[in-house]
Amino acid sequence: MLGHRLSEWCGHGPILEEDIALANIALDLIGQATLFLKLAGETEGKGRSEDALAYFRDAIDYRNVELVEMPNGDYAYTMVRQFLFDVFSYHMLEQLQKSTNPALAGIAAKGFKEVRYHVRHSSEWVVRMGDGTEESHTRAQKALDDLWRLTAEMFQADDIDREMAAEGIGPDIAAIEPKWRAVVDDVMKRATLTIPNDPPAMTGGRKGRHTEYLGHMLSEMQIVARSYPGAEW
Amino acid sequence: MDQQPQNTTEEALNAKFEARIAAGETIEPKDWMPERYRTQLIRMMSQHAHSEVVGMLPEGNWITRAPSLKREMVLISKVQDEAGHGLYIYCGTETLGVDRAELVDQLLSGRAKYSSIFNYPTLTWADMGVIGWFVDGAAIVNQTVLAKASYGPYARAMIRICKEENFHKKQGYEIIATLAKGTPEQKAMAQGAVNRWWWPSLMMLGPSDTNSPNTAELMRWRVKRKTNDELRQRFIDLTVPQADAVGLTLPDPDLKFNPETQHYDFGAINWDEFWQVVKGNGPCNRERLQARRDAHENGRWVREAAEAYAAKHSSPAQSAA
Amino acid sequence: MTSNETQWPLWEVFTQKDDGSPHEHAGSVHAADAEMALQNARDVYGRRGNVVSMWVVPSAMITASPSDQAGPFFEPGAEKIYRHPQFYKIPRGLKGF
Ligand SMILES: [Fe+2]
Ligand SMILES: [Fe+2]
Numbered sequence: 232m233l234g235h236r237l238s239e240w241c242g243h244g245p246i247l248e249e250d251i252a253l254a255n256i257a258l259d260l261i262g263q264a265t266l267f268l269k270l271a272g273e274t275e276g277k278g279r280s281e282d283a284l285a286y287f288r289d290a291i292d293y294r295n296v297e298l299v300e301m302p303n304g305d306y307a308y309t310m311v312r313q314f315l316f317d318v319f320s321y322h323m324l325e326q327l328q329k330s331t332n333p334a335l336a337g338i339a340a341k342g343f344k345e346v347r348y349h350v351r352h353s354s355e356w357v358v359r360m361g362d363g364t365e366e367s368h369t370r371a372q373k374a375l376d377d378l379w380r381l382t383a384e385m386f387q388a389d390d391i392d393r394e395m396a397a398e399g400i401g402p403d404i405a406a407i408e409p410k411w412r413a414v415v416d417d418v419m420k421r422a423t424l425t426i427p428n429d430p431p432a433m434t435g436g437r438k439g440r441h442t443e444y445l446g447h448m449l450s451e452m453q454i455v456a457r458s459y460p461g462a463e464w
Numbered sequence: 465m466d467q468q469p470q471n472t473t474e475e476a477l478n479a480k481f482e483a484r485i486a487a488g489e490t491i492e493p494k495d496w497m498p499e500r501y502r503t504q505l506i507r508m509m510s511q512h513a514h515s516e517v518v519g520m521l522p523e524g525n526w527i528t529r530a531p532s533l534k535r536e537m538v539l540i541s542k543v544q545d546e547a548g549h550g551l552y553i554y555c556g557t558e559t560l561g562v563d564r565a566e567l568v569d570q571l572l573s574g575r576a577k578y579s580s581i582f583n584y585p586t587l588t589w590a591d592m593g594v595i596g597w598f599v600d601g602a603a604i605v606n607q608t609v610l611a612k613a614s615y616g617p618y619a620r621a622m623i624r625i626c627k628e629e630n631f632h633k634k635q636g637y638e639i640i641a642t643l644a645k646g647t648p649e650q651k652a653m654a655q656g657a658v659n660r661w662w663w664p665s666l667m668m669l670g671p672s673d674t675n676s677p678n679t680a681e682l683m684r685w686r687v688k689r690k691t692n693d694e695l696r697q698r699f700i701d702l703t704v705p706q707a708d709a710v711g712l713t714l715p716d717p718d719l720k721f722n723p724e725t726q727h728y729d730f731g732a733i734n735w736d737e738f739w740q741v742v743k744g745n746g747p748c749n750r751e752r753l754q755a756r757r758d759a760h761e762n763g764r765w766v767r768e769a770a771e772a773y774a775a776k777h778s779s780p781a782q783s784a785a
Numbered sequence: 786m787t788s789n790e791t792q793w794p795l796w797e798v799f800t801q802k803d804d805g806s807p808h809e810h811a812g813s814v815h816a817a818d819a820e821m822a823l824q825n826a827r828d829v830y831g832r833r834g835n836v837v838s839m840w841v842v843p844s845a846m847i848t849a850s851p852s853d854q855a856g857p858f859f860e861p862g863a864e865k866i867y868r869h870p871q872f873y874k875i876p877r878g879l880k881g882f
Binding site: 621 | 792795815817
Binding site: 235238239241242243244245246247248249250251254255257258261262264265268281282285286305306358359360362363364366367370448451452454455456459461462463464 | 541771
C-alpha cells in the first residue's frame with residue numbers, strides 16, 4: 232500500500248533526485264508486498280496468486296495498518312509517514328528473519344536489507360525538514376501531529392499475532408514498540424520536533440475496518456485488472 | 465575562453481576547433497569552442513533533458529492503474545529511468561556553464577521546448593505498451609546516433625541512456641504482444657493505441673530536413689550525425705516487421721516495402737498538426753507544463769529546508785561550493 | 786532566471802564496480818549536503834546494482850588540468866615508457882610474474 236502511495240509522487244517530486252529515490256523505495260516495498268502475497272496465496276492453497284490477492288480483494292478484506300493508506304499530503308507528510316513506518320518495518324523484518332518458517336525468513340532477510348536504506352533516507356529527511364526552515368518545521372510538526380495517533384496500531388497484537396509469535400513464526404510485535412520508540416525519539420530530537428501526547432486513534436485497518444481513503448485507492452488500482460476478468464497482462 | 469582580444473586568435477582557435485571536429489575528436493567541457501556551438505548544444509541538450517522529465521508524466525498517469533504487480537513495478541522503474549535520463553543530460557548541460565535551475569526555469573516559463581510527443585494523452589493501458597515500443601523505440605534510433613556526438617558529456621550520457629532504453633522498448637513491446645494475443649477487447653485496445661500513437665511518433669523525430677533550420681550546422685559539428693528524415697526512415701523500417709509479428713496494423717495505407725530503395729515508403733505526415741503541438745496547442749501542453757510547475761513550486765520549501773539545514777550544520781562541502 | 790531560486794550544489798559521483806577495481810566517474814548529482822549527495826548518488830547511479838562503493842566530491846573542489854595544454858601536461862609522462870610494464874621483456878613461458 233505504501234509503495235503504491237509513494238509511486239504517486241513519480242513525476243511530481245520536489246527535485247529529480249527525490250523522484251528517483253522515492254521510486255526506488257516504492258519498488259522495494261511493492262517487491263516485498265509481492266513476495267508476501269505470493270507466499271500467502273500458496274499457504275492458503277486455493278490457487279490465489281499475488282495479483283489475485285492484490286487486485287481482487289475489496290478494501291474490507293485488506294489487512295493493513297491505517298498509517299500506510301493515508302494520502303501523500305505534502306512532502307513532510309509523506310516523509311514522516313514513511314519514517315514512522317520504516318522504523319517499524321526495520322524491527323519487524325529484523326525479527327522475522329528468525330522465523331521458523333524458512334520462506335518467511337527469506338523474504339524478511341531480503342526486505343531487511345532494503346529497509347535499512349529506507350530508514351536512512353526518511354530519517355535524514357525528517358531531520359532536514361524539522362531542523363530546516365520555519366516553514367518546513369511547521370509542516371513536519373503538523374504531519375507528526377496528524378500521524379502520531381495512527382502509530383499505536385502497528386504494535387497492537389491480535390490473537391493471530393500472539394499465536395504466530397508463540398510458534399516462532401512471527402515476531403512479538405508488541406515487543407518491537409520500545410525499540411521503535413527509542414529510534415523515533417532520537418530522530419525527532421535531532422529534527423527538533425515534538426512528539427504529541429495524543430491518545431491512539433480508534434483504528435481497525437488490521438481487522439478490515441479502514442479509513443475511507445483505502446477504497447478510493449483500491450478503486451483506482453484495481454480498475455483495469457477488474458474490467459477485464461480473466462485477462463493476462 | 466573568457467575573452468579573445470584579437471580577431472586573429474579567435475580565428476585561429478576556430479580553425480583549430482573545426483579541424484578537431486573534422487578529425488572526429490571529442491570536445492570536452494574545458495576545451496575552447498565557438499559560442500554558437502555552446503549555445504546550440506545547450507539548446508539541444510536542455511530540450512532533450514526537458515523531454516525526459518516531461519515524458520515521465522504521460523506514463524506516470526498509469527502507474528496507479530497498472531493491471532498487475534509486475535507491470536506496476538516495471539512501469540515505476542521505467543518512469544524512474546526517465547527521471548534519471550533527465551538528470552544525466554541536465555548534468556551534461558551544466559558542464560557548458562549553465563545551472564540546472566536556470567534550465568528548469570526556461571522550461572517552466574515556456575521559453576524552452578520539449579518533445580512534441582508528450583503532449584498527447586495516455587487514454588488506455590495499451591498506451592503504456594505503445595509508448596515503450598514506439599516512443600522509446602524512436603528515442604533509441606535517435607540516441608544511438610547521438611552517442612557518437614562530438615561533445616563528450618552528451619555522448620557519454622547517451623551511452624548510459626541507450627542501455628536503459630532497450631529495457632524500455634522491450635517492456636513496451638511485451639505489453640503490446642501480450643494484449644495482441646489476449647482477449648478481443650485487449651487486442652482492440654492495443655490496436656487503438658497503435659492508431660493514436662503512430663503518427664505522433666513519426667513526428668517526434670523532428671521536422672522534415674527541408675524544414676529543419678538547425679540540422680545542417682549540427683551535422684557539420686557532428687552533434688547530429690543523421691538527419692531527421694534518415695532517422696525517421698530507420699525507425700519505420702525497424703517497426704513495420706515488429707507490428708506484423710504481433711498482428712497489428714500501422715494506420716498508414718501507403719506503407720509498403722520498396723524493393724528498389726530497400727526501405728518502406730510511407731504516407732504524408734500532417735506537419736500542420738506537428739507545428740500546432742509545438743506551438744502549444746496540443747491536447748495536453750498546458751497540463752504537462754502545469755504539472756511540472758506545480759511540482760517545482762510545491763518542492764521549493766523542501767529544497768530550501770535541505771539548504772537551510774546544510775547551512776546550519778555546515779559541512780565542508782557547503783563552504784567549498 | 787528567478788533570483789530567489791535555490792540551487793543545491795553539484796557533486797561528482799565515483800563508483801566502484803567490484804572489490805579491487807578503481808573508482809570511476811559515473812556522473813553528478815545535486816545535493817545540499819554530503820549525506821544527501823551520497824544517498825542521491827546511490828539512488829541515481831547505483832540503482833541497477835553492480836556498485837560496491839561510492840565517493841561523492843563537491844564539484845567545486847575539483848581542480849582540472851588545463852585541457853588546451855593536454856600536450857605539455859601529459860606527454861612527458863607518456864614518453865617515459867619505462868614507467869609502463871609493457872616496456873619490460875620477460876622470458877617467454879614465465880607465468881604469474
Ligand atoms: Fe529516456
Ligand atoms: Fe525511455
